[in-house]
Amino acid sequence: MKELNPILHSRLRLAIMALLVANDEVTFPYVVEKTQASRGNVSVQITNLEEAEYLEVTKKFEDKKPKTILKITKIGESAMKEYTDALKDYLNI
Amino acid sequence: MEKPPFDQQDALHVLDEMINTTRYKVKQEAKYFLLWGWMVFAAAGSHFILLQLNIANSWLVWPILMGLAGICYIYLIVQSKSNRFATSYIDRVNKYLWGGILFPLIIAVLVGGSMSWNAAYPFFMGIYGWSAIVSGGLLRFKPLITGGIISSLLGIVTVFTSGSYILLLLAFSVLSGFIYPGHALLRMEE
Numbered sequence: 001m002k003e004l005n006p007i008l009h010s011r012l013r014l015a016i017m018a019l020l021v022a023n024d025e026v027t028f029p030y031v032v033e034k035t036q037a038s039r040g041n042v043s044v045q046i047t048n049l050e051e052a053e054y055l056e057v058t059k060k061f062e063d064k065k066p067k068t069i070l071k072i073t074k075i076g077e078s079a080m081k082e083y084t085d086a087l088k089d090y091l092n093i
Numbered sequence: 094m095e096k097p098p099f100d101q102q103d104a105l106h107v108l109d110e111m112i113n114t115t116r117y118k119v120k121q122e123a124k125y126f127l128l129w130g131w132m133v134f135a136a137a138g139s140h141f142i143l144l145q146l147n148i149a150n151s152w153l154v155w156p157i158l159m160g161l162a163g164i165c166y167i168y169l170i171v172q173s174k175s176n177r178f179a180t181s182y183i184d185r186v187n188k189y190l191w192g193g194i195l196f197p198l199i200i201a202v203l204v205g206g207s208m209s210w211n212a213a214y215p216f217f218m219g220i221y222g223w224s225a226i227v228s229g230g231l232l233r234f235k236p237l238i239t240g241g242i243i244s245s246l247l248g249i250v251t252v253f254t255s256g257s258y259i260l261l262l263l264a265f266s267v268l269s270g271f272i273y274p275g276h277a278l279l280r281m282e283e
Contacts, residue, residue, distance in 0.1 A: 009104065011103065021112075022112050024182060024184070027178045087105060
């Protein structure tokens, strides 16, 4: 049986990655709102996922306001595919 | 108190919850259907009435109302872009579908202006009927699919119709293809 990827096997990191799989791109406040986690915690987990090259962070200005945009990478997509396959094995679904 | 460990069932629950939370909000599409639907309905209806009253240059209602609709549309697009926090696959498909429709519409306008407006109207109905069917299928929204089919069928009827009554068919086509689905979209989420 495949081992579950420890980077993804965490409530908040998995939630962030699931949001990125379901959307082409999301903003930082959107992730905070949907996961209902603190901004600090979300920020730390985003950094961890970025270091693993599972997502990319782009910062830009829109209407003179800073906007942080997150996108899943190809590595992140493969990791999520492997994770969900392993999860299906564990749960026999 | 120590948190319980995160197990496989929890992981499945998180995935399910996050994917459900990003479900496409179809209500956001309603304003575009209603804007274009009511504007084309008003233009076709008023053009028909002005023709019956033998008023010169009655066609001017089209550039006036379509220009106004275009300005409102750009405003709504800019406003929704600044309020958008996530972009989904459906957003992207809708953007290219409704953005891409501009070119066949321009061609239909050119055909109307250089050859015959009666020849161009069926293309208008067919083009936005087809777009409504595709968009309705994408959003899994039956009134839009039905409206698109009615609109396209009216386009076929228009080919065999002549005179100002074509404008009434055009008005009915946007009523079924844009206005009714637009109001149904609003009602659905209320």
